[in-house]
Amino acid sequence: MSLSPARREEYEIPLQPLPDLKLERELPLAQRLWQQGWLRKTLILLALALIWELAARYQGNDLLLPSFLQTAKAFVEGIGTGELLEKVAISLSVLIKGYLLGIGLAFLLTTLAVSTQLGRDLLSTLTSMFNPLPAIALLPLSLLWFGLGENSLIFVLVHSVLWALALNTYAGFLGVSETQRMAGRNYGLKGLRFVLFILIPAALPSILAGLKIGWAFAWRTLIAAELVFGASSGKGGLGWYIFQNRNELYTDKVFAGLAAVILIGLLVENLVFATVERVTVKRWGMQR
Amino acid sequence: MTHTFTFGRLAAALGLLGALATPLAAQAEGKISIAQQFGIGYLVLHVVKDQQLIEKHAKAQGLDKVEVEWRTISGATAMNEALLAGAIDVVSAGVPPMLTVWDRTHGRQNVKAVASLGSLPNYLLSNREEVKTLDDLSEKDRIAVPAAGVGFQSRTLQIETAKLYGKDDFQRFDNISVSLPHPDATAALIKGGSEITAHFSSPPFQYQALENPKVHKLISSYDILGGQATFNVLYATEKFHDENPKTYKAFYDALVEAEQIIKADKAAAAETYIRVENSKLPLDFVKKIIEDPENDFTISPQRTFIYAEQLHELGVLKNKATSWKDYFFEEAYAHPGS
Numbered sequence: 001m002s003l004s005p006a007r008r009e010e011y012e013i014p015l016q017p018l019p020d021l022k023l024e025r026e027l028p029l030a031q032r033l034w035q036q037g038w039l040r041k042t043l044i045l046l047a048l049a050l051i052w053e054l055a056a057r058y059q060g061n062d063l064l065l066p067s068f069l070q071t072a073k074a075f076v077e078g079i080g081t082g083e084l085l086e087k088v089a090i091s092l093s094v095l096i097k098g099y100l101l102g103i104g105l106a107f108l109l110t111t112l113a114v115s116t117q118l119g120r121d122l123l124s125t126l127t128s129m130f131n132p133l134p135a136i137a138l139l140p141l142s143l144l145w146f147g148l149g150e151n152s153l154i155f156v157l158v159h160s161v162l163w164a165l166a167l168n169t170y171a172g173f174l175g176v177s178e179t180q181r182m183a184g185r186n187y188g189l190k191g192l193r194f195v196l197f198i199l200i201p202a203a204l205p206s207i208l209a210g211l212k213i214g215w216a217f218a219w220r221t222l223i224a225a226e227l228v229f230g231a232s233s234g235k236g237g238l239g240w241y242i243f244q245n246r247n248e249l250y251t252d253k254v255f256a257g258l259a260a261v262i263l264i265g266l267l268v269e270n271l272v273f274a275t276v277e278r279v280t281v282k283r284w285g286m287q288r
Numbered sequence: 289m290t291h292t293f294t295f296g297r298l299a300a301a302l303g304l305l306g307a308l309a310t311p312l313a314a315q316a317e318g319k320i321s322i323a324q325q326f327g328i329g330y331l332v333l334h335v336v337k338d339q340q341l342i343e344k345h346a347k348a349q350g351l352d353k354v355e356v357e358w359r360t361i362s363g364a365t366a367m368n369e370a371l372l373a374g375a376i377d378v379v380s381a382g383v384p385p386m387l388t389v390w391d392r393t394h395g396r397q398n399v400k401a402v403a404s405l406g407s408l409p410n411y412l413l414s415n416r417e418e419v420k421t422l423d424d425l426s427e428k429d430r431i432a433v434p435a436a437g438v439g440f441q442s443r444t445l446q447i448e449t450a451k452l453y454g455k456d457d458f459q460r461f462d463n464i465s466v467s468l469p470h471p472d473a474t475a476a477l478i479k480g481g482s483e484i485t486a487h488f489s490s491p492p493f494q495y496q497a498l499e500n501p502k503v504h505k506l507i508s509s510y511d512i513l514g515g516q517a518t519f520n521v522l523y524a525t526e527k528f529h530d531e532n533p534k535t536y537k538a539f540y541d542a543l544v545e546a547e548q549i550i551k552a553d554k555a556a557a558a559e560t561y562i563r564v565e566n567s568k569l570p571l572d573f574v575k576k577i578i579e580d581p582e583n584d585f586t587i588s589p590q591r592t593f594i595y596a597e598q599l600h601e602l603g604v605l606k607n608k609a610t611s612w613k614d615y616f617f618e619e620a621y622a623h624p625g626s
Contacts (some may be wrong), residue, residue: 061372061396061397063372063392063393063396063397064372064373147482147483148430148466148483244437244438246365247364247365247385247435247437247438247439248388248438249368249388249389249392250392
């Protein structure tokens with residue numbers, strides 16, 4: 001008599017062959033569409049345009065608030081006659097000059113700051129002094145120094161780009177981990193090459209943030225400066241276009257000018273900055 | 289900061305603006321707000337304010353109480369915006385800006401002029417010896433005007449330019465014009481050494497500048513328009529004019545009386561100006577300006593139609609006026625005008 005429990009017979013159940021079932025499931029069309037970023041943003045824009053159109057019609061005073069369609073018409077006309085494009089070209093050429101100059105100077109200052117004690121003191125003193133100063137407040141001063149014209153605009157543009165970018169870059173440099181720094185030193189990198197090959201790639205997310213902020217600041221400053229004075233009325237850019245049409249009570253053209261600023265902002269954000277991010281920080285896995 | 293967000297904010301602000309800027313409720317009789325600018329050109333309003341003439345004439349109209357609000361705003365653009373937004377009932381600026389508003393609001397708010405504030409010449413001055421006429425102005429020069437391209441001075445210059453160089457070239461001098469307020473431009477011209485070599489001035493600034501031997505006159509707005517011509521006008525919306533007939537009449541009568549007061553005693557008018565404006569100018573200087581035969585503080589419009597005609601021809605105005613009465617309210621027809 002054994003105490004072991006009765007053994008059950010082992011048996012196998014053969015699996016049914018799988019019928020034709022798709023391994024992956026199709027999402028419903030609506031959900032697939034909703035995953036498209038551009039479509040979501042377009043819908044938001046359309047909704048805003050509709051609200052604008054309705055508000056303008058309800059208010060019924062197109063000298064104060066032109067409707068979306070009127071603005072679009074003025075915008076298309078401005079592009080058609082080439083007037084708006086010409087103004088955009090003038091503004092952009094000044095803007096890019098000031099922006100590049102500002103980037104160069106910011107790079108110089110931060111390079112000094114990471115390499116020498118004196119440079120650090122210089123940067124922190126200068127930024128704490130000048131960063132709170134609105135660029136427009138410097139306009140009268142730059143008019144005195146550089147006269148009426150492009151140079152004084154470039155001066156205030158540099159001021160608006162320089163400090164924001166220098167601060168961001170410097171903060172990014174300080175945040176570079178000690179491991180990466182040591183790796184760089186192991187290779188014998190010093191000075192400028194150390195900055196170029198180690199610090200800049202490692203601090204790229206903050207540098208890009210600084211570049212974006214600087215770009216927005218530069219635009220704001222330029223438009224505001226042109227509103228205060230067109231370099232001379234025949235050669236003013238977008239801000240001047242807005243200012244003149246406000247004087248002439250062509251409110252639809254004022255809005256068309258504002259729309260041009262917005263569109264350029266969107267283009268630069270979505271083409272230039274997004275591309276740079278895609279091939280660098282996103283590819284390197286530093287940013288989501 | 290993403291730009292879609294900026295766009296969203298803009299649209300939100302627009303919606304808010306739309307909600308806020310709904311036309312203000314109709315005002316009851318007995319309320320009027322008036323906006324003026326700085327300078328001797330507003331002497332008529334200074335006298336009205338100083339002697340409380342609106343209150344006096346409101347009583348004669350049978351209004352026992354009238355609330356008068358005086359505001360000072362600089363520049364025609366701000367004036368027009370305040371008027372269209374319904375923040376101010378009656379505003380004042382040069383003839384061309386008034387015509388622009390009349391043109392743009394034609395068939396809508398129907399803005400029209402109330403009365404002239406006087407005929408004063410505006411001089412184009414230069415501090416460069418070699419510049420004797422308009423023809424001598426070149427790329428090297430910069431002409432300072434309060435609002436380049438659109439203000440009284442620029443429009444007057446455009447009319448003269450069209451006469452000299454043909455209709456297609458009427459904006460020739462706009463390319464060397466710079467927007468600068470009169471006081472700054474006057475200082476720049478007297479001091480010299482800046483890029484400003486010419487200034488289309490107005491009283492009293494032009495007289496201050498001319499006291500400097502280096503500064504000389506190139507042309508006066510009177511030369512361009514062919515004689516005495518209105519400088520500033522008052523204007524209002526049709527809505528205010530139609531809904532407040534008594535208040536409007538009291539205001540117009542006050543202007544008529546102010547003109548008589550100034551013409552009866554110019555010395556007293558000079559004192560009034562200095563007192564009301566808190567002006568630092570010497571009394572004799574102001575008296576000299578008021579007594580100058582070129583300056584006529586009349587509320588009858590003079591030679592305004594030249595602007596209406598010429599600016600329509602240059603394409604600045606879309607609507608063609610047939611006479612000065614098209615853009616003045618009917619109360620002004622009692623006086624001569626042109």
